[in-house]
Amino acid sequence: MTDKRQAKRQKLRDDLLRAAADRIERDGLAKLRARDLASDVDCALGALYNVFADLDDLILHVNSLTLHALDDCLSHVEHAHQDAPPQEQLIALAHGYLDFAMAHRNSWAALFDHQMPDGASVPDWHLNEHAVLFTHIIRPLGQLMPGLDPEEAALTARGLFSATHGVVALGLQNRFSAVPPDKIREMLVLLIGGFARSASF
Amino acid sequence: MTDKRQAKRQKLRDDLLRAAADRIERDGLAKLRARDLASDVDCALGALYNVFADLDDLILHVNSLTLHALDDCLSHVEHAHQDAPPQEQLIALAHGYLDFAMAHRNSWAALFDHQMPDGASVPDWHLNEHAVLFTHIIRPLGQLMPGLDPEEAALTARGLFSATHGVVALGLQNRFSAVPPDKIREMLVLLIGGFARSASF
CATH class of the missing domain: 1.10.10.60 (Homeodomain-like)
Known part of the structure; x- marks a missing residue:
């Protein structure tokens, strides 16, 4: 060419x-x-x-851009709170995730709504990019629970992310009844703060 | 007629x-x-x-059946654990939700995937039925945190449900990487147990 x-x-x-x-x-x-x-x-x-390759390939590349933007946003939050106690870092990251979801509503939803056609699976290059959703949580989690082995830490990070995502996603949806953003923020403090205080026993 | x-x-x-x-x-x-x-x-x-009225109306009625089946399932769990400490009741309900989602994968997903057409909103009769997702949580939550006023209790119940839903939904999806059910179960114990221990201070 x-x-x-x-x-x-x-x-x-x-x-x-x-x-x-x-x-x-x-x-x-x-x-x-x-x-x-x-x-x-x-x-x-x-x-x-x-x-x-097809429209799905194009959508995966748009989602890739969104994940990079989310990574930038969470890196910024991580940097700004790096000297705070770990539970405060985790809450700041959850609030950063909420802020990103609100500012980029449809692009963020596309990360979760896009389905590959029957029989096709998400290619590895894109699958690996989803790590951004968990990696920012790993460091403060390690400070909070230094005894975790890497596999447990990965699972716990995934659990914390999933819980945060659930609160943000159902909170922002008008499906049942939309929850005002400051109430979503409060729920995240309650859940993550609770988890962190319990973990630090 | x-x-x-x-x-x-x-x-x-x-x-x-x-x-x-x-x-x-x-x-x-x-x-x-x-x-x-x-x-x-x-x-x-x-x-x-x-x-x-249209296909959406029919789908809402199918979702209504699913919510009734979920209500039956969670009522059974609630009854079986009614004398347990509140944190155990909450964990049993979260595990019950996971079991229901695994047993009725597509019907359960339809509760969250169905979108009304542009400009239409979910009718009140169906919206009210979603209360089943939160009501079972309210009683043990009241035992755990007797000081909560009704509005805070409703918000907290919604937050706990959303977190549980996030862990179950992302755990069962093959989107990023599917998590084995016993690991999802563990994550729920970690999160809800943590929240409950912290709340009971």
Whole structure:
């Protein structure tokens, strides 16, 4: 492939990725259509399939961008609270997760709503990126419970993340009854603070 | 309407409800199609719209059945552990929720996956039924934290349910990496036990 063709291909890929990220954030994953994206970047519908395997591949790459943005956000929180007691670090991270979810509602929901087609599984390169959801929890957890072996620590981090995600996800959904953000914040303090105080016995 | 017509209508309604419940449990909500249901119960496609407002209305009624089954399951757990200390009651209820989710995987997922069409909201009669997700938690929570006022108690019950749901939902999903059920059980003990010990200070 010539440099010029390569550059054109890369530009199309970047444009489609940006258009898909914008549409997912604005209208939600469920409304994403390949033909709208082709129209956004002014290319033929078939051209999308020259630079991405299919629409799911494109969505995985948008989700990858979202995970990187979440990683940045949580790294910032981690840095700002690195000298605080571990339970305060864990609560700050949970609040950071809530803030991210509120600021990027549809992109964040797409991380959990996207389903691969029947028979296909999420590729390893993307699966590994989900580690960002747990890694920020591992360090304060280690300070709080220094006796945990790595496997227990990983499981506990996953449990704490899942509990936080449950509170944030059901709290923000209008499904049952939406909970005001400051109440979600309070619930997280109650749960994580409780867990931390108990763990530090 | 004559009694005979009324009875025929009621039978069609029951048959469609049963067919939809079976299909959702077997194939998942995403694959539910009105024409398959009409074929299951051997009626014209339009007949479905004589007894339900639309497919969403039918799904809400299937979800209602699922919530009743969950209520029965949690009532049984509550009864079996009513004399245990409150933290054990709360853990038993969380384990009961996990057991129900594993036994009725797709029907349980439909409770959270179903989205009303744009502009429509979940009707109050169904919204109120979701209380079953929290009510079983209220009694042991009141024993554990007798000082809570009703509003705080409701919020705390919702938070505990959301955390439990998060651990169960992400644990059972193959999305990141599925967690074996006994590990999910352990995570619930860790989180709820921790919360309970902290709350009883």
